[in-house]
Amino acid sequence: MELEETYRQIFKLMLNETTVMLYIVNRDRHMVFSTPNMSEISGYSLEELRGMDTFTMVHPDDLEHLKQRHMNLLASQTNNSTEFRIVNKNGDVRYVECKTTPLPDTEDYLQVVSTRDNSERKLMEMELERQKSRYEVLQNSLKNFSQDLTAVMKLADLEERLLKEVKTILPESKPKLLLICTGETEEFAESRPNIDELSIGKIVTTNDQLLIKIGEYQNNVYVLSVSAGDIKEEMESIWLETLSFYTVMVMDNLNVIANLIDELDSALKKTETPQWVLRLLFNLQEQQRLTLSSDLHDTVLQEQIYLYRKMESLINRYDFGSEDKSKLIEIEQGLLDNIHQLRMTCNELRPPLLRELGLERALENLFEHIQVSSTYKIIFTSKMIPSVPLDEEQTIGIYRIVQELLKNADSHSKASLIHFDIHFEDALFKMVYNDNGVGFGQDSLKPSFNKLGLTSITQRAKSLGGNFEFLSEPGNGLKASLEVPITKERSQL
Numbered sequence: 341m342e343l344e345e346t347y348r349q350i351f352k353l354m355l356n357e358t359t360v361m362l363y364i365v366n367r368d369r370h371m372v373f374s375t376p377n378m379s380e381i382s383g384y385s386l387e388e389l390r391g392m393d394t395f396t397m398v399h400p401d402d403l404e405h406l407k408q409r410h411m412n413l414l415a416s417q418t419n420n421s422t423e424f425r426i427v428n429k430n431g432d433v434r435y436v437e438c439k440t441t442p443l444p445d446t447e448d449y450l451q452v453v454s455t456r457d458n459s460e461r462k463l464m465e466m467e468l469e470r471q472k473s474r475y476e477v478l479q480n481s482l483k484n485f486s487q488d489l490t491a492v493m494k495l496a497d498l499e500e501r502l503l504k505e506v507k508t509i510l511p512e513s514k515p516k517l518l519l520i521c522t523g524e525t526e527e528f529a530e531s532r533p534n535i536d537e538l539s540i541g542k543i544v545t546t547n548d549q550l551l552i553k554i555g556e557y558q559n560n561v562y563v564l565s566v567s568a569g570d571i572k573e574e575m576e577s578i579w580l581e582t583l584s585f586y587t588v589m590v591m592d593n594l595n596v597i598a599n600l601i602d603e604l605d606s607a608l609k610k611t612e613t614p615q616w617v618l619r620l621l622f623n624l625q626e627q628q629r630l631t632l633s634s635d636l637h638d639t640v641l642q643e644q645i646y647l648y649r650k651m652e653s654l655i656n657r658y659d660f661g662s663e664d665k666s667k668l669i670e671i672e673q674g675l676l677d678n679i680h681q682l683r684m685t686c687n688e689l690r691p692p693l694l695r696e697l698g699l700e701r702a703l704e705n706l707f708e709h710i711q712v713s714s715t716y717k718i719i720f721t722s723k724m725i726p727s728v729p730l731d732e733e734q735t736i737g738i739y740r741i742v743q744e745l746l747k748n749a750d751s752h753s754k755a756s757l758i759h760f761d762i763h764f765e766d767a768l769f770k771m772v773y774n775d776n777g778v779g780f781g782q783d784s785l786k787p788s789f790n791k792l793g794l795t796s797i798t799q800r801a802k803s804l805g806g807n808f809e810f811l812s813e814p815g816n817g818l819k820a821s822l823e824v825p826i827t828k829e830r831s832q833l
Contacts, residue, residue, distance in 0.1 A: 360456050367449040369394050369410060381436070381457050383429030394453075399425035399433060413451070417444045423458070435462035471575070478579040481509050485583060489590050495557060498594070502554075502587050506566060509579070513570035518551075520561040538563060541585040543577060552584045555591030558598070562591070618803035619733075626736055633689035641682045648675040691739055699735045700724045703742060703760070710746060716755050716775075723763040730769065734824060737804045738771065741797050741822060745773055748794075753777025753818060764826065769806075771822040779812040797822075 361381060363374035374389050382389065382397055398406050402424040413420055423437045438455040485505050492498045499517050506515040538544055538553035538561070545551075545568060552564045564584060571577055603614065651672045660668060687709075694702040700722050707718045730738070742760065749755050755777035762771045794810065797820075801808035806824035 360454055363389075363394070363453050363455070365394055365451050365453060367414065372450065378455075381428065381434055381455075382426070383432075397426040397428065399427055401425070413440055413442055414449065417442050435459045471573075474573070475575055478509065478575060481505060482579065482582055482586070486586050489586060492590055495591075495594055498587065498590055502564065502583070505583060506564070506580070510566060510570045510576070513566040515564065515566045517554075518563040518565050520563055541581055541588050543581060550580070552580065554584050554587045555595075557591060557595060613799070613802075615802055615805065618799050622737065622800060622803050623733065629689040633686045636682060636689075637686050641679065641686065644675055644679050644682060648672065648679060651675060688743075691736075694735060694739055695732065698724075699730055699738060700762070702735075702739060703762075706739075706742070706746075707760075714750065716749060717757050719757070719759045721759075721761045730826065734769070734804055734826070737800055738769070738822070738824065741771075741800055741808070744797050744800075745820070748818075749775055749777065753779075755817060767826055769822075769824040769826050773818070773820045773822075775817045777817045779814050779816045779818060 361375055361378045363378055364372045366372055371389050371392050371394055374386060376386065378389060379386055384392070384397075395403065395406060395410075406422075406424055409420065409422055419439065419441050421437065421439045423435065426434050426436055428434060435458050436455050437458050438453050441452045441454075443450045443452065485501070488501055489498070492501060503515050503517065506513060538551060540553050540555065543550050543552055548568050550566050550568050550571060554562050554564050556562070564587075566580070571580065604617070651668065655665065655668050655672065691702055691706070693705055703720065703722075707720050711718060746758075749758055753775050755775035758773070758775045760771065760773055762769070764770070798808050801822055801824065804824045806822060808820065808822050810818060810820035812818045
């Protein structure tokens with residue numbers, strides 16, 4: 341007996357040291373026995389626990405689940421495990437997991453319940469889940485905000501969109517945009533911060549406000565202000581700074597646009613068009629040509645090829661009378677001519693081989709094609725240096741100048757011989773052109789300048805940062821030279 345009592349005491353001590361709580365309930369869930377540490381989690385004394393319906397402590401939202409589980413256990417007579425919440429005597433909610441072992445052969449159908457308090461782990465999991473959910477909200481906010489900013493064209497639209505986003509994510513932050521001028525503002529009447537202390541896109545705390553400088557516009561500084569108390573986590577601070585940086589980029593773009601408009605206004609008042617305006621216009625022109633060429637090639641040209649093949653198949657498949665067949669062949673030839681003309685138009689709009697093989701090969705291809713139908717002979721010499729590259733804008737610009745000179749030769753000069761020479765010298769791309777055409781006098785230059793295409797050539801050369809000069813006399817043809825600077829910096833633009 342003394343040995344049994346010793347074992348009982350050791351068992352009792354082990355239960356007191358472990359985090360697992362054991363208790364025994366009967367068929368009606370009334371507690372028959374519990375280890376002392378059960379009172380620590382429940383808040384009830386061992387005397388109060390004895391005879392208590394254990395479901396009294398179950399959280400109301402988990403009660404139906406536990407009742408159904410208990411009925412299933414009595415019926416199946418097998419072990420089962422579950423997690424649920426209990427409300428202790430003090431009203432605190434605890435998260436527990438338990439394993440119940442039924443003893444169906446005992447009087448009153450006893451069940452041994454092993455319970456572990458998992459509140460700390462559960463709360464940690466819930467906090468991690470909350471942070472994950474919050475992070476996803478903030479990420480989606482940044483994604484939607486950045487997408488919407490692509491459509492922002494006015495400062496007022498930018499202000500409205502920024503404040504809307506901050507109010508959505510931080511509803512209690514009372515966001516507002518402050519305009520800091522040279523004088524005091526109402527918002528900073530009591531303690532106006534030093535503008536120099538505000539960094540672009542960085543949070544600065546002053547009193548109970550968080551301030552972020554989002555940019556300058558028309559000599560005014562714009563600052564976003566939010567209540568400091570509504571920023572509770574570091575991820576929200578990072579989100580707010582990232583949101584501000586997105587706003588800063590759009591503000592910078594608006595400044596660039598405003599400056600461009602001012603420069604355009606100034607340019608319109610001058611007789612000479614600035615280089616950047618010419619460059620912009622020619623680049624837009626090339627983009628339109630590229631789009632038109634693609635549209636023609638992918639739609640009209642393919643339809644003409646389809647009709648030609650259908651007509652060819654129709655003629656070969658059926659026997660027509662000589663007169664009908666002659667008419668069909670005439671239509672077929674017309675379709676073939678249309679296909680040829682469309683291909684020529686596409687090639688002119690988007691020169692073949694220019695991007696793939698470079699200027700020299702593209703010009704060789706152009707001259708070979710022109711020679712087939714022209715009345716003049718073209719002599720082309722080249723000393724290109726592969727290690728000094730032309731960028732795409734320069735390449736297409738020079739190619740267009742050559743096309744314009746050929747067009748002038750075909751329409752006005754009546755030349756029988758044309759010579760092109762291209763080479764590099766002293767970091768310059770140089771092209772020399774001359775023909776033996778009728779030429780023109782300086783006194784007739786102004787009225788014929790546009791007609792001859794020389795205006796377009798001169799402006800195109802200027803857009804490339806280069807220079808175009810020409811000399812002509814009646815009966816002595818046209819001599820012209822083009823120089824375009826080629827530098828490492830320029831070739832990478």
